[in-house]
Amino acid sequence: MTAEGWTKPRIIQGGMGAAVSSWSLARAVSALGELGVVSGTGLDVVVTRRLQDGDVGGHLRRILEGFPAPALARRVLEEHFAPGGRAPRQPYRLVPLHTVPVDLARQRLACVANFAEVALAKEGHPGLVGINFLEKMQVPVLPSLLGAMLAGVDFVLMGAGLPREIPGALDALARGETASLTLHVDGAAPGDDFRITADPREILGGDPPRLRRPRFLGIVASATAASVLATRANGHVDGFVVQGPEAGGHQAPPRGGLRLTPDGQPVYGPRDVVDLDAIRVLGRPFWLAGGRATPERLREALALGASGIQVGTAFAYCRESGLRPDLKHALLEKSRRGEVRVFTDAKASPTGFPFKVALLEGTLSEACFYDARERVCDLGYLRELYKRPEGGIGFRCPAEPVDTYAKKGGDPAETEGRKCLCNALLANVGVGSVRPGGADELPLVTSGDDLAKIARLLRDGEDSYSAEDVIRYLRTSPTPARSSP
């Protein structure tokens, strides 16, 4: 315990969407006394696809027996579980896209799926488990939080935006009350109040239990963002993960305008170095993320006043992560041979945030595969919301077919180079869509710069490592720096 009265992990295993930080990874990390984090991104679809693949190991069916509203869990199983799995090359059944106003069945699915992932991560040990969301994905988040809280999630972590209303939503859900969230809607006028709500009573179909309010950590790339969250969120922010541009996944754009290198990568400079003095002044615990996965850099973080570090890439390639084994293997081999290249793509993500891509043959990082893919938007998590001319809310994604996007008032220039991360990220974890003609959606792997040195975690003669290997390595005493003569 610390002065603030709660135990702070040294190592947070970063939330990595979609389903790279799966329950099996989070469970392994949490069981070893650090903070394991599952990704909440797209979990509803991931869970329906695991069920359609026959629920290998029976984990979902086992854990859903503990869902507090059994009829809802039964419904999900009836609709999606396929004993023995799909026939080879049979496309997955799609679930309807999230909508506004929200659809109750869709909210229930999100609630059940997030319950399952957290409950599985918490099974069989007393350790702490967190869940990570992207602020940009607003529509599914409230019922997802409810599901995670029903499973006793200990931490909620959220970045890729300023999640100012999430702390208050956690308070409301813990009391069993309706939670609400203001939606970011392009074209909204000053007086517009677009919001979504989640009523636990309605979702669960009965009296909601009182729940423990998880701690909330905001993921930020600047002291300004941390300060806004600390002072202007609608509930308590318990701490921060301070993420630098070396980290995997989405990045904050460089401060002071986007400048690109000749090959199209954003240029980060001194203004992007987070002012840790200003973070410390906020008086909340913080963890440093991005290229921190060595004992030396952990020690340095502690010396800078951090409670520890958040590590992503090193865990993404360990055996327990959800990343497809063939992708792990190929990139570990590249790392061993010193051939890794991680490209910060300013355009790939429909969110408009820079996105780190590991270059790998046979994935959408190759222009020929990107060009050959027929644009389709059938998962829809990264769609932006816009105000329709006749009122009401529409959804569009710059990675959808260009004419569809333009018809919805989107600027066609915005579509250039955009990649369907929803489909690619599901392909990364082995539940990618099969198109009616039988073609597979291709992966697009994100990683931090640390990927270049990831082979340090491989023991001689081995071609894989475990989450425990990562933690043991991080816990070793750093070699003292040689004193200068």
Ligand SMILES: Cc1cc2nc3c(=O)[nH]c(=O)nc-3n(C[C@H](O)[C@H](O)[C@H](O)COP(=O)(O)O)c2cc1C
């Ligand atoms: C494969 C992968 C997926 C990631 N996905 C997310 C995500 O969905 N949400 C998020 O907040 N951070 C995401 N991250 C960032 C990690 O949570 C973590 O902060 C970061 O990887 C730390 O830097 P490192 O990769 O240098 O260790 C992702 C990172 C990786 C490698």
